[in-house]
Amino acid sequence: MTVLSKTVPFVDLTIQHQPLQTAIEKAMETVVKRGDFVLGQALREFEREFAQACGVNYGVGVASGTDAIALGLQACGINEGDEVIVPANTFIATVIGVIKSGATPILVDCDPETALIDLNAAAKAITPQTKAIVPVHLYGQMVSPSQLLDFAQAYNLIIFEDAAQAHLAQREGYTAGSIGKAAAFSFYPSKNLGAFGNGGMLITSDEEVAQNVRTLRNYGAPSKYYHTQIGSNSRLDTLQAAILQVKLPHLSQWNQLRNQAAKKYDQGLQLLADKGIIPIQNVSDRGHVYHLYVIRVHDTCTLNREKLQDYLLERGIQTGIHYPIPCHLQPGYKELGYQLGDFPHAENLCNQILSLPMYPGISSEHTDWVIEQLSLRIS
Numbered sequence: 001m002t003v004l005s006k007t008v009p010f011v012d013l014t015i016q017h018q019p020l021q022t023a024i025e026k027a028m029e030t031v032v033k034r035g036d037f038v039l040g041q042a043l044r045e046f047e048r049e050f051a052q053a054c055g056v057n058y059g060v061g062v063a064s065g066t067d068a069i070a071l072g073l074q075a076c077g078i079n080e081g082d083e084v085i086v087p088a089n090t091f092i093a094t095v096i097g098v099i100k101s102g103a104t105p106i107l108v109d110c111d112p113e114t115a116l117i118d119l120n121a122a123a124k125a126i127t128p129q130t131k132a133i134v135p136v137h138l139y140g141q142m143v144s145p146s147q148l149l150d151f152a153q154a155y156n157l158i159i160f161e162d163a164a165q166a167h168l169a170q171r172e173g174y175t176a177g178s179i180g181k182a183a184a185f186s187f188y189p190s191k192n193l194g195a196f197g198n199g200g201m202l203i204t205s206d207e208e209v210a211q212n213v214r215t216l217r218n219y220g221a222p223s224k225y226y227h228t229q230i231g232s233n234s235r236l237d238t239l240q241a242a243i244l245q246v247k248l249p250h251l252s253q254w255n256q257l258r259n260q261a262a263k264k265y266d267q268g269l270q271l272l273a274d275k276g277i278i279p280i281q282n283v284s285d286r287g288h289v290y291h292l293y294v295i296r297v298h299d300t301c302t303l304n305r306e307k308l309q310d311y312l313l314e315r316g317i318q319t320g321i322h323y324p325i326p327c328h329l330q331p332g333y334k335e336l337g338y339q340l341g342d343f344p345h346a347e348n349l350c351n352q353i354l355s356l357p358m359y360p361g362i363s364s365e366h367t368d369w370v371i372e373q374l375s376l377r378i379s
């Protein structure tokens, strides 16, 4: 009989890295030998390979997902005075990216079941200054492409996807990052495709947008020592690209493993629905790549979210909250002029959500242990 480890980490990256260790070391050694650490061969290759995997023409590697949003929006022609719609319940980097592009973020509420941006609420936020919408494919689930395209067409907006949590997610025949004019990805280590440090990519099928980001990431220089814009220093390191190149062929399988683990949670937690434990709704079935598996702990539950989190930790189960404070209530963002009550669904979710352990290769013993412990305490 196997002895069950009572520690269930929130994320365990060693499972995916161990089998690839030799290949990764070799890829790194090749870069070191070549010495092309900045804008090198592995970066050019990985840009091509990642863009192709997402079904678009160009990829431009940058230093982070945040920079991919900021530089990407700028490259799409977004400027000071423009308004850009973003969900209130996203990681703050979405908002930072919009602000860094020079535009004003206009926050809107979300759907309480899927936690994805509510396009009806977005419609009410449109003004003559609205130039773009940044849908966030939150937790690994895409915002409906057909609804987004209709929405953008109705109001003549640019769609710029924040796909930082949704590498190779699918919905309605679209792959994340291929719906709109451009999209941003993050390769933060714990993302579905993660580097050994920070990294990001802007993808697009628009050659001009790609070229603009290449210039912006490289001191605003379209050619050496010739600076047409202020730009910044934001290249994805060749070493990181070489590591990501080794990992990319495994991404689909890792996403499938996440999806399978999520199905186990879904099934196991079904009986707890009438006790106030309800997973965030999956409306895209296998297209959901479950960067995070998130449940809601409703007011009707016998334990509140914090008590439940403490209880699970006592049993070795690490959890997270993504995210505990909505963007409009963050202290550094008071100047945006929002207040408590502006986005009730986003605010409510922030108080209810709990992310369970999720990573490719999480064992059935571990998911079963989580389900069992939750069921024991809640029933």
Ligand SMILES: Cc1ncc(COP(=O)(O)O)c(C=O)c1O
Pocket (backbone or CB within 6 Å): 064, 065, 066, 067, 090, 091, 093, 094, 136, 162, 164, 165, 185, 186, 187, 188, 198, 199, 200
């Ligand atoms: C939704 C979302 N947008 C943007 C980012 C920013 O990416 P990065 O941390 O690489 O800057 C992240 C991740 O951190 C994210 O989760």
